Amino acid sequence: MSSEVIKQLQEAVQFSPENVPLRLHLAQVLLQDFQYQQAEEQYRKVLELSHDNIAAQLGLARTFYHQQKYSVAIVVLEQLEHQEPDNFDALLLHCRILVKENSMEGARDIYQHLLQLNPGFRDEALDGYFRAPQQQYNPASDEDGEDIEKIFTLEKPEINFNDVGGMEREKQEIDLKIIKPLQFPDLYKAYGKKAGGGILLYGPPGCGKTYLARATAGQIQAEFINVGIHDVLDMWIGNSEKNLHSLFELARESKPCVLFFDEVDALGANRTSMRNSGASHLINQFLSEMDGIAANNENVLIIGATNAPWSLDPAFRRPGRFDRIIFVAPPDQEGREEILKIQLRNKPVDSIDYRAIAKATPGYSGADLKAIVDLAIEDKLMEALQKGIPQPITQKDLLKATKLHRATTREWFNTARNYALYSNEAGLYDEVLKYLDIKK
Ligand SMILES: Nc1ncnc2c1ncn2[C@@H]1O[C@H](COP(=O)(O)OP(=O)(O)OP(=O)(O)O)[C@@H](O)[C@H]1O
Ligand SMILES: [Mg+2]
Known part of the structure; x- marks a missing residue:
């Protein structure tokens, strides 16, 4: 909903403040636009002009519901239901509020009422609470x-x-x-x-x-x-x-x-x-x-x-x-060394200085290291196909692969740094700061 529409409606309402349908329309638009307080205000004014207005009562209850003012919402709904006991929308809202408040018995009664009014009525959340268990998940038959x-x-x-x-x-x-x-x-x-x-x-x-x-x-x-x-x-x-x-x-x-x-x-x-x-x-x-x-x-x-x-x-x-x-931080040098060993386990390798490769790959993630190993292996495979002789993977192959595949974790830290510095509630991102070596 564009704020322009809302503005025009507000002007129109100012121009004819007693126009009930117009004000009601404004309230509805505000409600749809999540402006609950403003919507509440408009619904109240409608009710001042037109006491028993059902649409305004329902709307007002909805604004309360979204603001989690459940008990006042119920007061309004009860008044509405007094006038119109079978108002489906009001009953549905009422039922949802009772579930939120954990008043399951009352909610169940209203749920039954809803089914009486409309036997085909389905609502996933409410059904989950009130339908008989065999109609829910049953691995043997369902x-x-x-x-x-x-x-x-x-x-x-x-x-x-x-x-x-x-x-x-x-x-x-x-x-x-x-x-x-x-x-x-x-x-x-x-x-x-x-x-x-x-x-x-x-x-x-x-x-x-x-x-x-x-x-x-x-x-x-x-x-x-x-x-x-x-x-x-x-x-x-x-x-x-x-x-x-x-x-x-x-x-x-x-x-x-x-x-x-x-x-x-x-x-x-x-x-x-x-x-x-x-x-x-x-x-x-x-x-x-x-x-x-x-x-x-x-x-x-x-x-x-x-x-x-x-x-x-x-x-x-x-x-x-x-x-x-x-x-879960990027692996440190020792971690990288171990990951490389794990990734190259059971593969044909020539004496490899894992430590040197780990040293050459700061900021590389486990996935990056795996990518390096995969690149080196592909290379060797091509060579073996051409020469007809399988060759083991060497130090040189791996170092060459590190030039082709760069670390991919830096970008994430650019974003994370900002959150860690500026919205680090309850020290949630202290570990990130520590990793980045930023003192608080
Ligand atoms: N500590 C590790 N030891 C061995 N292998 C690792 C390690 N960390 C990552 N790997 C390898 O990197 C691959 C990718 O890691 P994984 O999918 O778990 O990352 P992730 O943190 O879940 O990433 P994403 O955020 O993209 O989902 C793994 O399948 C594994 O092969
Ligand atoms: Mg993952």
Whole structure:
């Protein structure tokens, strides 16, 4: 909605302040434009002019709802329902508010009323709460269950911490923060530490977030489910809530299990712009599914990964959710040396000075190092095809490849530096500052 339209409407209203339909229209436009306070004001004025105006009452309740003023919203809705007991939109809003307030019994009654008025009525979020359980996910009979497993493959990773070069700090943190609590829940409880909750890995691309999550599952011989949030959002528009629920169910049934959410910021980004699209339900549901896992110590480890932690809604970082945050930095020289050794394991090599190559590759990510090795191997393959004799990979080949493939992590730090310097709430990005050697 252009601000020009709003301005013109405001002028028109000033010109004829008693014109109820005009003012109502302005209020509606403001509401659609997320200007809840202004919309509230206009709806109130309409009601001053026209006491029983149903549209204005409903609109006013909506502005309250969006401002999370739930109890006043309910007062307005009750008055409306007194006049029009079967007003579908009012009942629907009422039902949603009661769910938000956790008044499930009242919400259920209204939900039944909605179904009476319209038996074909479907609402993913509300259905999730109130439909009979057999109509939800049931792996034995439900087709959706099968779909879920088709979309998300369960895998038992063959890599473990031994396959992860360097990253000693990250491995240790994961061990202390999620593996040990899983193995010794009673001990942790005795010291007042709760097991469960999730960890969030963040850092520049290619530095091993996904790889480390997979190795974590391998380390404890757990199943690994890899979920790309963009896939969830794209594939399931309209049906996401139900699928999200099925996904968490799948994880519960496959425990021990590492449930890995990649690009998790996509879910938490731009919450305001999502408000009207139904995606905010998805976020709320995601959070409550997470809370459920955390509360029940379910042997499901939740790991999220992101390149853009600053886009993540802070609600994701509350206790029991992604409350442990780990910066996955580019590997240091020793780490690079180990990664190179891992990448060249079981490959034909001539005596290689790994240390020298590690020295020549500051800022290279694990993925960059892998790219170097791949380049060198391709080169050797071509040579072998031409000469008919297989040749081992040499120091020279690798150094040549470092000239062809440059480090890719710098750009990320350009962005991250700004967030670390200017919006480092609660020391969230202290590790980034430390890496960049910036003193606070
Ligand atoms: N510490 C490491 N040890 C061995 N290999 C590594 C390591 N870090 C990265 N790699 C290699 O680099 C590849 C890319 O890493 P990965 O996909 O985990 O990066 P990422 O941090 O998830 O990147 P993105 O942010 O782009 O998703 C891995 O598949 C692996 O082969
Ligand atoms: Mg990744």
